[in-house]
Amino acid sequence: MTVHSAETAKVDTTALWSELREKVTLFPTVAGSFPAASFGHIMGGYDAGYYGYLWSEVFSADMFFSRFDKEGVMNPKCGRSYRHLILQPGGSRDGMDMLKDFLGREPTLDAFLKSIGLTKA
Structure with a gap:
């Protein structure tokens, strides 16, 4: 929802994922990983x-x-x-x-x- 409501068309999904993950789960994202790209449901349009x-x-x-x-x-x-x-x-x-x-x-x-x-x- 955050990506789709961004005020700009360009969104750094890795930075956004890391920011939201830490807020929601209290765990940081593993450095050097690209979790948004590996989550097939989000990348495949099933996010809604x-x-x-x-x-x-x-x-x-x-x-x-x-x-x-x-x-x-x-x-x-x-x-x-x-x-x-x-x-x-x-x-x-x-x-x-x-x-x-x-x-x-x-x-x-x-x-x-x-x-x-x-x-x-």
């Missing part, structure tokens, strides 16, 4: 897919903690609701509409942040 994967984790955590965890994973009513509102329509409905119907509200980040340990004490 990783962004989509993260959102799928946000939504699945919201569904799990909001419905399955509260109502019970083996709760028949919750299972039927999931089958009817999510699985049955498949790609015939907009995913966000199905998600809101299942949750009964707009989705939030709260459950995902809880699942990765980033909630306030």
Whole structure:
């Protein structure tokens, strides 16, 4: 996302990778390496897919903690609701509409942040 939102068309991907890696993972990049060039998914144009994967984790955590965890994973009513509102329509409905119907509200980040340990004490 940082590369695609840069104010210039020229981006030093190795320097940017090193800067972001250290900020995100707290580990420096190995000197003399070119990690961005060796990460095939990014170089092959699949970088936006990783962004989509993260959102799928946000939504699945919201569904799990909001419905399955509260109502019970083996709760028949919750299972039927999931089958009817999510699985049955498949790609015939907009995913966000199905998600809101299942949750009964707009989705939030709260459950995902809880699942990765980033909630306030």
